[in-house]
Amino acid sequence: MKARTGSANLQHTSVSTASRQAGARGKPDGVDRTGVPRHVAIIMDGNGRWAESQGLPRLSGHREGVSAIPKVVDLLAARGVEYLTIFAFSTENWARPSAEVEGLIELLHETLQRETDLFKKKNVRVFHIGNADRLSPAVRRAVEHIQDETSANTGIVLNVAFDYGGRQEILTAVQQLIREGIAPEESAYSEYYHTPVLWPDLDEAELDRALAAYGSRQRRFGNVVPDSKG
Numbered sequence: 001m002k003a004r005t006g007s008a009n010l011q012h013t014s015v016s017t018a019s020r021q022a023g024a025r026g027k028p029d030g031v032d033r034t035g036v037p038r039h040v041a042i043i044m045d046g047n048g049r050w051a052e053s054q055g056l057p058r059l060s061g062h063r064e065g066v067s068a069i070p071k072v073v074d075l076l077a078a079r080g081v082e083y084l085t086i087f088a089f090s091t092e093n094w095a096r097p098s099a100e101v102e103g104l105i106e107l108l109h110e111t112l113q114r115e116t117d118l119f120k121k122k123n124v125r126v127f128h129i130g131n132a133d134r135l136s137p138a139v140r141r142a143v144e145h146i147q148d149e150t151s152a153n154t155g156i157v158l159n160v161a162f163d164y165g166g167r168q169e170i171l172t173a174v175q176q177l178i179r180e181g182i183a184p185e186e187s188a189y190s191e192y193y194h195t196p197v198l199w200p201d202l203d204e205a206e207l208d209r210a211l212a213a214y215g216s217r218q219r220r221f222g223n224v225v226p227d228s229k230g
Contacts, residue, residue: 033080035215037191040076041085046198053198059103064200066111073124075207077156084158085129091165094134105139108162112142116149123155130164 044065051061069086076084089108094101119126128143135143193210195202 036080036211037214038081039083039085040081041087042072042199042202043087044199047200050198050200058100059107061200062104062107066107068200068202069111070115070118070122072202072207073119073156073158074122075204077122077124079208079211082156084156085161086158087161087164089130089162089164091131091163094163105135109136109139109142112139112146116142116146119146119158120149120153123153124150125153125155125157126150127157127159129159129161132163134163 047061047065048058049061050064051058054060072086073084089104093104096104126146128147132140132143191214193213195206195210197203197206
């Protein structure tokens, strides 16, 4: 599921028929997955606008946005979502003012160090998607550390897309989908949800509205649904 929050797209990655049937049956953990997508992707958009609306520096908006990640992970895991991908920093974002970029990289480093133990305890498995070559050695070590420390976790998978874009990152994303048991062609049947809510303000009620919209849609997967009137 991809989401661009703030006059943006909340996209639900398609769910295969087998996945929906498994959700209807539920799992030993007791979570009812009926009508819930296996994979949700969210574009963390609107941090800068949120900060401006509060009269704060843009970096404060990014910091607020990062603090929302564990909450969203918890909410989606509790509802039976198995995979969450967050799009945090694209290759185009390097063109932003240097002070903002430096602040974002430092924020990434701080977050990785701070959240490693939390995600390990909460049974969240973390992956990085994107190009790590432009990150400093210290940040790359932090990325590797959180992946290693959570590698044995069996709960929701959190894919963090940082410095993503271009053919190589698309290939990396496809490879990750395959590892997650999601056929790449399923993305052709993705469902989109549009929300005016900026990422830092994305709350439980809005997430539930998105999931409810997904669950209420008649999914055809390219087929024609027979006319019920005969």
